Amino acid sequence: xxxxxxxxxxxxxxxxxxxxxxxxxxxxxxxxxxxxxxxxxxxxxxxxxxxxxxxxxxxxxxxxxxxxxxxxxxxxxxxxxxxxxxxxxxxxxxxxxxxxxxxxxxxxxxxxxxxxxxxxxxxxxxxxxxxxxxxxxxxxxxxxxxxxxxxxxxxxxxxxxxxxxxxxxxxxxxxxxxxxxxxxxxxxxxxxxxxxxxxxxxxxxxxxxxxxxxxxxxxxxxxxxxxxxxxxxxxxxxxxxxxxxxxxxxxxxxxxxxxxxxxxxxxxxxxxxxxxxxxxxxxxxxxxxxxxxxxxxxxxxxxxxxxxxxxxxxxxxxxxxxxxxxxxxxxxxxxxxxxxxxxxxxxxxxxxxxxxxxxxxxxxxxxxxxxxxxxxxxxxxxxxxxxxxxxxxxxxxxxxxxxxxxxxxxxxxxxx
Ligand SMILES: [Zn+2]
Numbered sequence: 524x525x526x527x528x529x530x531x532x533x534x535x536x537x538x539x540x541x542x543x544x545x546x547x548x549x550x551x552x553x554x555x556x557x558x559x560x561x562x563x564x565x566x567x568x569x570x571x572x573x574x575x576x577x578x579x580x581x582x583x584x585x586x587x588x589x590x591x592x593x594x595x596x597x598x599x600x601x602x603x604x605x606x607x608x609x610x611x612x613x614x615x616x617x618x619x620x621x622x623x624x625x626x627x628x629x630x631x632x633x634x635x636x637x638x639x640x641x642x643x644x645x646x647x648x649x650x651x652x653x654x655x656x657x658x659x660x661x662x663x664x665x666x667x668x669x670x671x672x673x674x675x676x677x678x679x680x681x682x683x684x685x686x687x688x689x690x691x692x693x694x695x696x697x698x699x700x701x702x703x704x705x706x707x708x709x710x711x712x713x714x715x716x717x718x719x720x721x722x723x724x725x726x727x728x729x730x731x732x733x734x735x736x737x738x739x740x741x742x743x744x745x746x747x748x749x750x751x752x753x754x755x756x757x758x759x760x761x762x763x764x765x766x767x768x769x770x771x772x773x774x775x776x777x778x779x780x781x782x783x784x785x786x787x788x789x790x791x792x793x794x795x796x797x798x799x800x801x802x803x804x805x806x807x808x809x810x811x812x813x814x815x816x817x818x819x820x821x822x823x824x825x826x827x828x829x830x831x832x833x834x835x836x837x838x839x840x841x842x843x844x845x846x847x848x849x850x851x852x853x854x855x856x857x858x859x860x861x862x863x864x865x866x867x868x869x870x871x872x873x874x875x876x877x878x879x880x881x882x883x884x885x886x887x888x889x890x891x892x893x894x895x896x897x898x899x900x901x902x903x904x905x906x907x908x909x910x911x912x913x914x915x916x917x918x919x920x921x922x923x924x925x926x927x928x929x930x931x932x933x934x935x936x937x938x939x
Pocket of ligand 1: 763829830831832
């Protein structure tokens with residue numbers, strides 16, 4: 524780990540972005556004691572945020588590697604809908620191929636056949652994750668099809684029925700649009716008459732949602748996660764369906780920051796389950812050097828050995844920091860993952876929702892849609908949810924498909 528960190532810091536010296544930290548970087552590189560070096564690193568290197576890099580992506584490329592960039596693709600890596608660019612060297616693409624293969628093999632072990640057909644549904648303006656997924660599937664010699672997610676939903680459903688893929692890789696938002704379309708137009712909205720595997724990436728999926736989709740559609744859900752700015756996939760679901768293994772963690776310096784920013788934990792030191800903000804330094808990167816990049820992601824880390832045998836730490840993706848709010852009565856952070864679990868546990872007929880959290884003393888608003896007849900009254904739902912959130916809210920029931928999904932990622936908690 525230490526040799527990799529020094530290598531990354533040396534590359535960082537060659538970028539425009541880090542010119543201003545050059546002296547600090549030298550001090551850290553020259554430190555003899557490994558623990559001391561890492562401590563210095565997390566104390567002296569300022570965090571980088573999305574706003575720092577947007578439009579300045581080229582400044583993160585080491586000078587002597589400029590010629591070796593073989594791929595540039597747009598990354599959707601922001602909830603604000605502004606794409607940023609990601610640069611890759613051949614080495615990095617190779618790294619992602621291998622990493623993806625590991626994640627994929629573990630996820631699909633004994634579930635998907637060797638010569639399965641796989642359908643990838645992502646935006647045509649490929650995200651970094653999308654293009655890597657596609658290349659990786661082809662590299663692993665899967666029979667892979669690709670559909671632009673902006674294609675008419677009826678067409679997509681027709682293609683799924685005709686091609687009968689074993690696995691569909693897509694994002695929750697794209698998939699929900701398809702389901703909604705089916706629910707509104709067909710009486711039999713099952714996508715397939717066989718066991719279809721769906722692999723999601725890119726947004727929050729709660730346990731209750733997985734259960735709901737499984738009951739509704741008879742599909743098997745799995746999940747992977749990645750950070751577009753870091754180049755692609757980083758981890759995938761445990762076969763026990765309890766969190767995702769962080770396969771890339773040994774090639775990264777991963778920090779978890781407490782919500783109040785007072786504590787910083789290193790992933791590898793963690794002994795207890797903890798929630799916080801994900802800050803990381805990828806040590807495999809060459810094409811773009813990120814030091815202490817604040818990803819906006821809220822995660823729950825589950826340390827310890829997993830009985831499934833995969834040796835990498837586990838985590839759950841809970842949402843973006845912009846989409847969380849602090850519960851007034853006890854200061855607990857409520858994430859989109861928590862809210863989705865709570866809503867769907869309270870009434871499994873709830874489909875889409877959006878919570879507007881108002882400033883102090885003002886009344887917030889919860890929009891809800893149902894896929895079926897509500898199981899509890901709006902009054903009861905109001906009582907349970909306003910108590911859970913510790914907020915004064917009103918509930919507005921919407922017709923199916925009326926709650927708009929923001930692009931590129933749906934936000935379900937909005938502070939107004
Ligand atoms: Zn496991």
